[in-house]
Amino acid sequence: MPFAFTLKKTDGRARRGKLTLTHGEVETPIFMPVGTQGSVKTLSPDELEEIGTQILLGNTYHLYLRPRHKLIERMGGLHRFMAWEHPILTDSGGFQVFSHKKLNQITEEGVHFQSHIDGSRHFLTPELSVTIQRSLGADIMMAFDECTPYPAEHDYAEAAVERTHRWEQRSKRAHRTPDRQALFGIVQGGMHRDLRARSAAQIRAIGFPGYAIGGLSVGEPKELFLEMLDYTVELLPTGEPRYLMGVGTPTDLVNAVWMGIDMFDCVMPTRNGRNGMVFTWDGPFSIRNAEHKEDPRPLDPECTCWVCRKFTRAYLRHLYKSGEILALRANSYHNLFFYLELMTRMRKAIEEGRMGEFRERFLARYKGI
């Protein structure tokens, strides 16, 4: 059995499950650290294990351009290349090529784009995306879709939904390795309920072992995000894992788990960490602020990560202000530790049937994004 999803327990709409993948098991709900270029920025594989990472995400777009997927394949695949023995999910590359609006021309066949590295021209299709992801050897691959930006008129979003439908059909047809790589479908539709419903029905009709929600948290107001998420989750089947792509803040994770999401990925803990923002159970703060200049406390007195056991805020602020790489490492490590600890606590809360209470307490205490 290359892929299985077991639902162990539900608590309201929240779900406690287990994914069985080629490179190991994943307890859900889970957060996946993002290893864009074959590295979760600043961190080593040993540290990722230490933090409790069960599965991480690799970016097809970046690895296709550099060092090229064929090189990674010749080096034994992405797991071996980056010395990560546990599960990996790769995205389709679609989101990245669509993020570079000026560089693209979208056709029915695929997307023309220019490399952000050297300006070279490329053409990404559903078939090529699957080929790249096959070379990388991820446990979970994502179907190639068109991510709708925000805001998008109904006509525009509708065309994207229809194209996504055709592209995901082609993705599934091109998929040759279901014995060791699961291919997930993605629901689009922008902020239009009818399109979300249509997209979900289309993607479910194609049939995938897992379903992702794309095109949320792309700039829309938080209320609209929650409303669309709430609506879209209910369109997905209950027997397969549900993955909310590119989300989000700690608050987003808590709300989305409560609505029934099983999987998340986001660059926020690492990217914001590199910008000096650290997350705590009371909310995030910037270690750059002068108030921490002589603060002998750890980043978060409740945290048990090595950064909080060893370093004061005063020292971490000094490192950050001095441009020391150790500051970026420490913040990234601490933030990912916090995100994974948050997921651990939510899994436990679901197991014990108190996820609703957990959510209320979390939201009452946690201030900020």
Place this chain on the structure above:
Amino acid sequence: MPFAFTLKKTDGRARRGKLTLTHGEVETPIFMPVGTQGSVKTLSPDELEEIGTQILLGNTYHLYLRPRHKLIERMGGLHRFMAWEHPILTDSGGFQVFSHKKLNQITEEGVHFQSHIDGSRHFLTPELSVTIQRSLGADIMMAFDECTPYPAEHDYAEAAVERTHRWEQRSKRAHRTPDRQALFGIVQGGMHRDLRARSAAQIRAIGFPGYAIGGLSVGEPKELFLEMLDYTVELLPTGEPRYLMGVGTPTDLVNAVWMGIDMFDCVMPTRNGRNGMVFTWDGPFSIRNAEHKEDPRPLDPECTCWVCRKFTRAYLRHLYKSGEILALRANSYHNLFFYLELMTRMRKAIEEGRMGEFRERFLARYKGI
């Protein structure tokens, strides 16, 4: 006993010893990683321990300017501030203020300089240097000297030697914590033998528990460096530790140990690592080179560090070319591991009376800087 140096064994001029310091013992000859701003660049305290670091170096100039020595003192001293429980040596700050030639005015009293951070004006004297180092709480402090640049005429170097003599006398007079901090003297004299001899006699006459050689490896040809080192080592007493400041390449370390040096520090393993240069028993190479693009070998097949156990050259080259911080970490870790392993092997060779043979084999095999 706050400070002791025990000579355990000699092999020719090479010495195998042990330093007893306030924060622990140090087996010599030893290499000290440089933690300029309170951090050995890219590495955590746990990693430094893992690598086998026995003592590290902190820079008085940098820590005085940021975060200020008084702040570090209020935070419990440099050891606690940077979470390093083992010995620390701090330099006097002299070398750094003299490196910024345009910013300085040297007077008999001290050196006027401007901060490289914000241009603020400061005045560093032997007394202030000792005060700063007392606040930092290093196990070993260095007397304030005037480092002679290369080339320097006899008259210029002579004036610097005489001033160094007076400044080191003042440093010793200002030293109030000999019970827990050892103050080392420094011999200058440029590339002039008579001045080296005069400086050594003057500094020995003041009397210190350890002696450093300054002003070497400052741009002079390698042969002249070795010649002056050879000459100067013999001017130092045999009962105290000998520290060759700011040196050097692996070849320099092997030659200097063979001449009787006990202590070294240098930014080369970390700085060059961040520039892509990695050291191996066959010599250094640049991981940026295209030849490593698909090389499945570790950086050094003989090395047992985690980088060499986990990563291929192909992956490390990819990380470096992609601007990933993990590349800087991996190179720095590997290089320091190599430097400390080199010292371990030399200590063993001296113990076993085969340092001469070790040196010959090393120099025959190792190519490059």
